[in-house]
Every structure is written in C-alpha cells, then in structure tokens.
Amino acid sequence: QVQLVQSGTEVKKPGASVNVSCKASGYTLASYYIHWVRLAPGQGLEWMGMIDPSGAGTSYPQKFQGRVTMTRGTSTSTVYMELSSLRSEDTALYFCARGAISVTPYCFDCWGQGTLVIVSS
Amino acid sequence: DIVMTQSPDSLAVSLGERATINCKSSQRVLDSSTNKNSLAWYQQKPGQPPKLLIYWASTRESGVPDRFSGSGSGTDFTLSISSLQAEDVAVYFCQQYYNFPPTFGQGTKVEIK
Numbered sequence: 001q002v003q004l005v006q007s008g009t010e011v012k013k014p015g016a017s018v019n020v021s022c023k024a025s026g027y028t029l030a031s032y033y034i035h036w037v038r039l040a041p042g043q044g045l046e047w048m049g050m051i052d053p054s055g056a057g058t059s060y061p062q063k064f065q066g067r068v069t070m071t072r073g074t075s076t077s078t079v080y081m082e083l084s085s086l087r088s089e090d091t092a093l094y095f096c097a098r099g100a101i102s103v104t105p106y107c108f109d110c111w112g113q114g115t116l117v118i119v120s121s
Numbered sequence: 122d123i124v125m126t127q128s129p130d131s132l133a134v135s136l137g138e139r140a141t142i143n144c145k146s147s148q149r150v151l152d153s154s155t156n157k158n159s160l161a162w163y164q165q166k167p168g169q170p171p172k173l174l175i176y177w178a179s180t181r182e183s184g185v186p187d188r189f190s191g192s193g194s195g196t197d198f199t200l201s202i203s204s205l206q207a208e209d210v211a212v213y214f215c216q217q218y219y220n221f222p223p224t225f226g227q228g229t230k231v232e233i234k
Contacts, residue, residue: 045228
C-alpha cells in the first residue's frame with residue numbers, strides 16, 4: 001500500500017526555521033517526484049516545490065526561492081522540507097504529495113496526512 | 122502564473138441531486154501536442170489530505186465512483202457530481218499542470234442542503 005507519512009505538529013516563533021519530514025512506503029521513493037503543497041487558513045492550495053529523490057534535483061517557485069530547501073534522506077525513504085525565516089503568514093497545513101508519473105509528475109496521486117505548522121510569538 | 126478561479130465558493134445540494142463546480146483558468150491549458158487539457162480535480166474531506174479524482178480534465182482516477190465527471194476545454198472546466206451522496210461533503214479544488222508552477226483554484230465547499 002502506497003503511503004506517505006509526515007512528522008507531527010510544529011510550533012515556531014517568527015524568524016525561526018521548521019523542518020518537516022515525509023516517509024514513503026509501498027513503493028520505491030526514487031521512482032517518483034515528491035512535491036510539497038500547503039493550505040493556509042482561508043486560502044487555496046499552494047505549491048511550494050518538488051524534489052526528484054533519484055538525483056536530489058529540486059525546483060522551487062519564485063515565491064519560495066531562498067527560503068525553502070527540499071532534501072532526501074541518505075539511508076531512509078524520507079524527504080525533508082525546510083522553510084526558514086518563518087512569519088505568521090506561514091501558519092498552514094503542509095502536505096507532501098507524490099507526482100503521478102503515469103499522468104504527469106505535476107499531478108499528485110498520493111498525499112501525506114499533513115503537518116500543521118503554527119508560527120506565533 | 123496561471124490563475125485558477127473556481128465558482129461558486131460554496132454550494133448546498135440535496136442528496137441525490139446534481140452538484141456542479143466551475144473552474145476557469147487565466148490561460149489555456151490545452152497541450153496542442155497531445156490535445157489534452159492539463160487540468161486535475163481533487164477532493165478534500167474534513168481532516169483528510171486531498172485525493173485525486175480526475176486528470177486530463179475528464180479521466181477518472183482508478184477507484185473514483187462514476188458519479189464524478191469532468192468536462193471542459195481551453196480555459197473553462199466543470200466537475201459534476203451526478204447524484205450527491207453524504208460522503209461527497211468536501212472541498213473540491215481544480216489544478217492546472219500545463220505551466221510552471223502548478224496552481225490551484227481557491228476551492229469550492231460542497232454541503233448537503
């Protein structure tokens with residue numbers, strides 16, 4: 001059974017960084033892109049970028065360049081998303097999602113359960 | 122970036138009735154080389170992550186009930202639920218994957234009347 005399991009809720013102060021993990025099971029991590037998408041209160045879904053776990057190549061939209069870093073674990077089926085310089089507007093539910101390689105890597109066929117990140121002083 | 126705009130923001134439909142959600146893109150998302158529209162629909166139930174329902178504007182993902190259908194081309198798309206069931210209460214999002222970066226609509230909340 002294909003599954004993505006994320007780390008738990010994080011509470012951070014403004015200016016800090018947060019690191020969220022996403023562990024894949026039921027398939028070979030290297031075969032599919034992993035994307036990060038967030039859902040802020042009252043907002044729509046927002047794509048934050050992707051990592052190709054086979055070669056660790058990444059792609060980020062301009063909005064998050066310089067503030068987000070996506071990496072892969074060295075010995076586990078895990079990828080990580082670090083977001084720095086946190087501000088209150090970053091309070092959101094963060095999801096990792098698998099690219100649907102049979103359709104297009106930018107359509108998402110399996111999602112993690114979500115990680116709530118709260119940014120508050 | 123391509124802006125995706127959904128309408129309405131919310132709707133209430135009686136059980137067994139049809140629900141229709143619209144999605145409009147600021148640019149065409151038709152890939153002329155494949156003649157396919159790069160448009161997906163997702164369903165997000167309360168407390169759950171989004172679930173892929175439809176891709177290429179009208180292809181149902183495996184396991185999705187056939188009461189869900191997608192249509193449209195170019196810049197205007199529709200998700201229809203032919204006979205609303207209680208388990209269909211959710212927020213529905215459209216997404217374009219034609220241009221970088223992929224972008225989503227703001228979501229449409231479907232409730233039971």
